[in-house]
Amino acid sequence: MSxxxxxxxxxxxxxxxxxxxxxxxxxxxxxxxxxxEQMGLLAINLMSGPGSGKTTLLEATAKAADFRFGVIEGxxxxxxxxxxxxxxxxxxxxxxxxxxxxxNAKMVxxxxxxxxxxxxxxxxxxxxxNLVCPASHELGTHLNVVxxxxxxxxxxxxKYPVMFRxxxxxxxxxxxxxxxxxxxxxxxxxxxQQLRPDTPxxxxxxxxxxxxxQWLAFIAQQRNGA
Amino acid sequence: xxxxxxxxxLLDLVEEEAKKAGASQVERITVKxxxxxxxxxxxxxxxxxxxxEDHFCKGAALELxxxxxxxxxxxxxxxxxxxxLTLACPACQSESVQVIDGEELILMQLQMH
Numbered sequence: 001m002s003x004x005x006x007x008x009x010x011x012x013x014x015x016x017x018x019x020x021x022x023x024x025x026x027x028x029x030x031x032x033x034x035x036x037e038q039m040g041l042l043a044i045n046l047m048s049g050p051g052s053g054k055t056t057l058l059e060a061t062a063k064a065a066d067f068r069f070g071v072i073e074g075x076x077x078x079x080x081x082x083x084x085x086x087x088x089x090x091x092x093x094x095x096x097x098x099x100x101x102x103x104n105a106k107m108v109x110x111x112x113x114x115x116x117x118x119x120x121x122x123x124x125x126x127x128x129x130n131l132v133c134p135a136s137h138e139l140g141t142h143l144n145v146v147x148x149x150x151x152x153x154x155x156x157x158x159k160y161p162v163m164f165r166x167x168x169x170x171x172x173x174x175x176x177x178x179x180x181x182x183x184x185x186x187x188x189x190x191x192x193q194q195l196r197p198d199t200p201x202x203x204x205x206x207x208x209x210x211x212x213x214q215w216l217a218f219i220a221q222q223r224n225g226a
Numbered sequence: 227x228x229x230x231x232x233x234x235x236l237l238d239l240v241e242e243e244a245k246k247a248g249a250s251q252v253e254r255i256t257v258k259x260x261x262x263x264x265x266x267x268x269x270x271x272x273x274x275x276x277x278x279e280d281h282f283c284k285g286a287a288l289e290l291x292x293x294x295x296x297x298x299x300x301x302x303x304x305x306x307x308x309x310x311l312t313l314a315c316p317a318c319q320s321e322s323v324q325v326i327d328g329e330e331l332i333l334m335q336l337q338m339h
Contacts, residue, residue, distance in 0.1 A: 012253050012337045017243050021236045021257065021331045102228055133228035136264040136331075161311050162264035165329070194312050197321040 025137055028105035032112070032140025039117040042223050043125065045139050047163065048147035049156075050129030053173040053206060055081045057147065057215075058124060060206035062088045064216060067121040067223065072111045074103040074128045081126065091115065102133035105140055122219060131156070135163040143168040143222060150174045150183040157191035165195050169202065169218060176205040232265060232331065233273040239333055241282045249338035252286040256335040260293045260328040262311075267292065295328035 020026060036043040046054045058071055062085070070091040073081045082094035093115035095107050108125060117123065125141055127134040146167035148156055151174065157164045164170065170192050172178075172185055189201045202218065204211025236257065244252050259267050267290045274288045297306050297313065301320035314321050 012339055013247070013249070015243065015247050015336045015338065017239075017333045017336055019239060019243070019333050021232060021239060021333050023239060024235060100231065102231075104231070132264065136228060136232070158311065162262055165262060193321075194314075197313065 022137065025105050028109055029138040029140035032105055032109055033142075035109075035112060035117070036123065036140065036142070039120070041117060041120050041123050042143070042219070043123045043139075043141040044143045044145055044219075045125045045127060045134075045141040046145050046147065047127045047131075047134045047166070048129060048149070048173075049131045049152060052129070052147045052149035052152060054126050054129070054147055055084055056206045057171070057173060057204075058085055058090065058126065059088050060209075060212055061215070062090050064209075064212055065219075066216075067219070068119060069122040069124060070115055070117070070120045072108060072115055072123065072125045074107070074126060076100070076128065091120070097128060101128055101130050102137050103127050103139060104137045108139045121223065131160045131163050135166050145169045145171060147171045147173050148188065150178045150181045153181065154184045154187045157188055157195065161195055164192060167192070167196065167199055169200055171211075171215065172201060172203040174205060174207075175203040175210060176208045178203075229265060229269040229273040230277070233270065233277045236274070236333065237278060237281050237283055240286075240336060243333070243336060244282070244338050247336075247338065249336075251339045252283050252336060253339065254287045254289060254335075254337040255283065255333070256289045256291065258291045258293050258330070258332040258334050260330050261295050262325070262329045263331040265331050291334070293328050293330075296326050297323040298326045299323050 048054055071085050073092055073094045074097055076097050079094045082092040085092040093111050095111050125139055144166045146163055172188055185203045192199050192201050202211050202214045204215055240255055259265050278284055294307050297308055299315035299320055300322040302318040304317050306316050313323055315323050
């Protein structure tokens with residue numbers, strides 16, 4: 001058969017696919033979720049811009065928590081965050097992503113065994129500091145918690161709507177500095193509601209301890225509901 | 227700039243679907259890009275041009291459909307395509323709304339030989 005007369009080459013066929021582009025990641029995320037549920041733990045994805053205080057929050061959580069937790073850390077380079085957490089007695093595993101600006105479900109999957117989920121009640125995944133890219137990749141965690149620190153400014157919620165739409169809880173961190181940065185916590189609360197009604201916002205400071213109790217109460221409530 | 231990893235996922239998915247359908251060449255790829263998907267169409271296109279060079283999909287045109295956010299109001303049962311990101315019903319102001327379109331990145335259609 002000549003090329004010209006081969007109908008397969010001449011008539012393009014149309015296939016309706018209707019599939020999420022990140023389907024492969026979704027599948028890996030579902031496997032992670034099944035693994036977390038089998039181990040009976042609550043998994044929380046912490047997302048924020050760099051320097052908003054994710055690791056500091058976890059250090060403060062380690063001091064006050066009545067549950068056992070481990071942390072999977074994501075950073076482009078260094079073991080610094082995992083080292084800080086190990087220093088306060090938290091089991092931590094560092095993923096060094098190299099150039100990747102976000103974690104994906106497969107990276108988390110690979111970190112589960114080296115970390116070990118036995119004897120843990122809660123697993124935190126500390127995503128790469130970035131208010132954009134991590135929002136697009138499901139990891140299989142039960143909850144997304146998004147941090148916004150007062151020095152970043154109270155205008156960020158509507159500037160990064162994709163990220164804040166994903167939040168099951170918003171934490172305003174470094175609230176002890178709010179007055180120095182003219183940071184309006186109520187404005188953040190309002191704008192979070194605007195993007196996703198019923199999403200709570202907790203203002204806290206790892207330094208003064210303000211709000212830490214509420215943060216722990218939120219986790220306790222989620223663990224009971226999980 | 228996560229469009230790079232998204233393009234990789236797209237190319238893999240297209241190859242998988244095309245081969246499953248017995249195609250030898252892809253001519254056109256249609257993707258719906260939601261305004262709230264976190265993906266920038268222009269960047270996605272640039273990344274596609276670069277990464278499809280050495281791929282099964284080489285030469286295939288990439289069509290990106292701009293999908294605005296669509297709300298369904300659970301109070302008055304109306305549907306609205308919105309421009310401004312306030313998740314309240316433009317008709318009755320209820321906040322009991324669901325985003326029913328505009329958040330996803332979907333491979334819609336393939337044209338192939």
